[in-house]
Amino acid sequence: MRFDIRSELVLLCGVNISVFLFNHLLMEAVCIALVFFVQCITGRKNGAWKMVLVYGVFVGIQIYLLPLLPGLARAVVSVPVVQFRKMFPLLMVFILIIRTTKVSEIIATMERMHVSKSITVSLAVTIRYFPTMFEEWVSIREAMSIRRISVFHINPVKLVKRIVQFYMVPLLISATKTIDELSAAAVTRGIDNPGERSCWKYRGMGIADGVLIAVSVCLIIFAVQNRVNII
Numbered sequence: 001m002r003f004d005i006r007s008e009l010v011l012l013c014g015v016n017i018s019v020f021l022f023n024h025l026l027m028e029a030v031c032i033a034l035v036f037f038v039q040c041i042t043g044r045k046n047g048a049w050k051m052v053l054v055y056g057v058f059v060g061i062q063i064y065l066l067p068l069l070p071g072l073a074r075a076v077v078s079v080p081v082v083q084f085r086k087m088f089p090l091l092m093v094f095i096l097i098i099r100t101t102k103v104s105e106i107i108a109t110m111e112r113m114h115v116s117k118s119i120t121v122s123l124a125v126t127i128r129y130f131p132t133m134f135e136e137w138v139s140i141r142e143a144m145s146i147r148r149i150s151v152f153h154i155n156p157v158k159l160v161k162r163i164v165q166f167y168m169v170p171l172l173i174s175a176t177k178t179i180d181e182l183s184a185a186a187v188t189r190g191i192d193n194p195g196e197r198s199c200w201k202y203r204g205m206g207i208a209d210g211v212l213i214a215v216s217v218c219l220i221i222f223a224v225q226n227r228v229n230i231i
Contacts, residue, residue, distance in 0.1 A: 001041045005101050005109050007209035007216075011038070012093045014216030019089055022223040025059065031089040034215065035096065042100050051092050058085040103128050125182050129175075132182070136174050140167060 015031045032055055039048035061081050066074050103124045110120040144150070144166060151162040 001043075001208060002100060003038070003042065003212060004205045004209045005097070005106050006113075007205065007212045008093070008097050008101065010213045010216045011035070012090065012097065014219045015089045015093055018219040018223040019086060021227045023086075023227075027223065028086065028089060031219070032092070034219075035089055035092040038212065039092065039096055042096065044096065044099060047095070047099075048092070051088065051095075055085065055088045058088070098127060098130050101127070125179065128182055129179060132178050133171065133175070136171055136178070137167070140170050 011034075015035065018027055019031055032052060036048045036052055039045065058081055062078070062085065066078055066081070069077060106127065107120055107124050110123070149166065151159065151166055
């Protein structure tokens with residue numbers, strides 16, 4: 001089963017608004033379960049299980065490990081654990097969009113919705129770049145393993161410094177070249193042609209898309225009416 005990009009974007013907005021308005025583990029669990037179900041019926045079950053397990057580890061750290069730490073250590077550990085945990089539902093939806101939606105379908109849908117050309121091209125190039133960025137990350141990690149370079153360090157300051165030096169800097173350098181290549185490829189394929197297209201793959205919305213949009217809207221309404229601020 002496949003969902004339309006519009007229903008997936010509504011799901012992204014619904015999860016985002018629900019998680020940050022109804023700031024509670026219960027809402028996060030509901031959103032995680034919903035996105036996990038959507039990923040399973042779209043054939044992304046293996047990757048979904050990994051994300052759920054990692055989310056469970058973060059919840060376990062918050063519930064069982066943080067209360068045992070002293071005050072300063074608890075404050076230092078809780079910031080990345082809690083904030084990254086809250087971003088997990090959004091990350092799962094974003095990965096779902098990238099893996100299940102083709103760029104041609106996105107462009108065709110945006111064309112039917114009469115979205116601005118600048119927004120359409122920017123969105124298409126951005127979504128196309130993320131798989132390339134993951135490939136660059138894997139290449140950097142393999143090169144580091146061949147040279148026996150490790151970023152691990154006991155000192156957290158030096159650990160962050162090594163991550164920036166060994167991962168972030170090469171990614172930023174390669175990003176400039178990759179974005180230029182993707183933009184040139186898009187222009188070569190006629191993405192900026194003002195004429196009418198006849199080769200974009202457009203698929204209409206079905207019953208499953210309507211159900212997904214309805215569930216997302218219900219989440220938003222529930223979060224707005226019952227907003228709480230409990231971690």
